[in-house]
Amino acid sequence: MKAEIALATVSGKAYYKLVSELKRRNLPFLSLKPTDALPLDIKVVITTERERQLIEHPSVLVFDEEKYPAEVVNEAIKVLRGKSKYERVVIGVDPGRTFGVAIIGDGRVLETVNCLSMKEAMDVILKALERLPATFNQVKVGNGAPIYTEELSRALDEALPKETAIEIVCEAGTSHFTRGMAHRRGMKDAVSAIKIAERKGRAFHRRKP
Numbered sequence: 001m002k003a004e005i006a007l008a009t010v011s012g013k014a015y016y017k018l019v020s021e022l023k024r025r026n027l028p029f030l031s032l033k034p035t036d037a038l039p040l041d042i043k044v045v046i047t048t049e050r051e052r053q054l055i056e057h058p059s060v061l062v063f064d065e066e067k068y069p070a071e072v073v074n075e076a077i078k079v080l081r082g083k084s085k086y087e088r089v090v091i092g093v094d095p096g097r098t099f100g101v102a103i104i105g106d107g108r109v110l111e112t113v114n115c116l117s118m119k120e121a122m123d124v125i126l127k128a129l130e131r132l133p134a135t136f137n138q139v140k141v142g143n144g145a146p147i148y149t150e151e152l153s154r155a156l157d158e159a160l161p162k163e164t165a166i167e168i169v170c171e172a173g174t175s176h177f178t179r180g181m182a183h184r185r186g187m188k189d190a191v192s193a194i195k196i197a198e199r200k201g202r203a204f205h206r207r208k209p
Contacts, residue, residue, distance in 0.1 A: 002028065002041050003028040003030045003041065004041060004043040005022065005027060005030070005046065005080070006030045006039075006045045006046070007022075007030070007031050007032065007045075007046050008032045008034045008036065008038075008045050008046070008047045008055055009034065009046075010034070011065060013065045014048050014063055017065070017068075017069045018046060018072075020069070021069040022073060025073065025109075025110075025111070027076075030042065034047060034051040034054035035054055038055075038056075038057055042057070043079060043080055044057075044060075044080060045059065045061070046060075046061045046062075047060060047061075047062060047063065048063055048064075048065060049064070061075050070111050073111075074105075074110055074111065081106075083106075085133045085134060086134040087135050087136065088105070088107075088134055088136045088137075089103070089104070089105050089134035089136070089137050089138070090104045090137075090138045090139075090140060090197045091104070091129070091139045091140070091197065092104070092140050092142070092169075092193040092195070092196035092197025093121060093125070093142065093152065093193055093196065094142045094189050094192035094193040095141060095144075095145050095148035095149050095152050096144065096189075098116055098189055099114070099115040099118065099120070099148075099152075099189070100112070100115075100189025100190045100192055100193035101114075101115060101125065102190060102193035102196070102197050103132070105132060109194055112193060113190075114189050114190060121152070122152075122155055122156070125156070126159060126160075129160070136165075137160075137164045137165070138167065139160065139167075140167045140168075140196050140197055140199070141166065141167070141169065141196070141204075142171040142193075142196045143168050143169065143170055143171055153166060153168065153204050157206055157207055157208055158208070162208045166203070166204035166206065167201030167202060167203055167204060168201050168202050168204055169199045169200075169201035171192065171196065173195075
């Protein structure tokens with residue numbers, strides 16, 4: 001796959017954060033200095049605010065080094081796909097003592113996050129829906145830990161707009177992993193969350209009027 005994203009920065013902090021996020025999502029990229037010539041294949045450039053003026057390209061995204069890089073990478077993906085808005089954003093959640101969250105836009109996994117509490121998971125879900133405008137939003141919650149499932153579903157019902165659909169999904173079969181992943185709890189939560197997002201569940205009756 002040809003790289004269509006360029007990182008044009010000499011900031012070590014920004015570069016480290018962006019490279020980690022792009023590699024985590026298996027997105028190919030080119031590393032350049034802001035003054036380097038840009039190949040014709042590049043569709044979007046990510047840089048910092050102080051380096052922005054050095055870059056001539058029709059699609060440049062500015063990354064704040066103090067922030068988490070997922071948001072700017074999501075914006076880069078939208079540029080690559082020619083989208084200003086997704087048709088469908090689905091968030092899968094594997095609840096339990098830790099919460100795996102998978103964010104999927106129009107069938108593509110955009111991000112996975114492992115959260116240590118329900119509050120953290122709620123923050124991830126709400127911020128994702130805010131920054132990823134879509135025609136249809138849906139949150140799917142796995143049912144493998146009933147107490148956590150019920151608590152999270154009620155919290156989502158309170159916090160989400162009434163037009164956001166909530167489903168409860170059967171988790172049977174979502175936790176089958178290769179031997180090498182057996183002790184990687186964070187990876188297991190993320191993969192389970194993706195599978196939950198991809199499954200059909202039963203509608204959670206919204207109490208919000």
